[in-house]
Amino acid sequence: MIDSYREHASNERTFLAWVRTVIAIIGFGVVATRFNDQATTFWTEMLMLGAGALVLLLAYIRMRRMHRRIASKTPTDDYEDSADVFLLVLVASLFALLGAFVLHVY
Template identity: 50%
Template sequence: MIANYADHSSNERTFLAWVRTAVAIVGFGLASARLRDTPAPLWSEVLMLIAGGVVVLVAYLRMLHLRKRIDAQDSFDDGAMASDAFLALLVAAVFVLLALFAIHVT
């Protein structure tokens, strides 16, 4: 049995949820823009794909950081600045992705 299995699986499920969110926003944005009469500019599609990749990358880095914290023998206080910074950066990247979605679709 893997040590701290429940914590590790929870960490991976959270990562996969962020990936599904990014894929859904990018996929829905690209598909809905194709339904318009006028084509969307190429730069908005590229920026949207890049923003989706940034969301996945930050989510992956956050998962790795939390994995190290789960495996560490030391106990940590709840005021972990690095974990909070990753989460804030991840939420900001999702908002950028949503803004690009709005620009792309309108």
């Protein structure tokens, strides 16, 4: 059995939740514009896809970082400032994706 299996599995589930969120937002944005027969510009689609890729990249980096922290034998501080800043950047990129979605749909 893998050491700290529950923590590793939880970390992976969190990453997959970020992936599902990005897929749902982008998918809904594309479908909503197709059903409304709206003419969309190429740059809004690229902005939405780029913001989604940024969220996925940051979520992947966060997952790998947490994996190293879980696997580490030395105790780490849960109140580390860099972890809070990184999570804030990840959430801000999600809001950028939502903003790109709004630009694309309307």
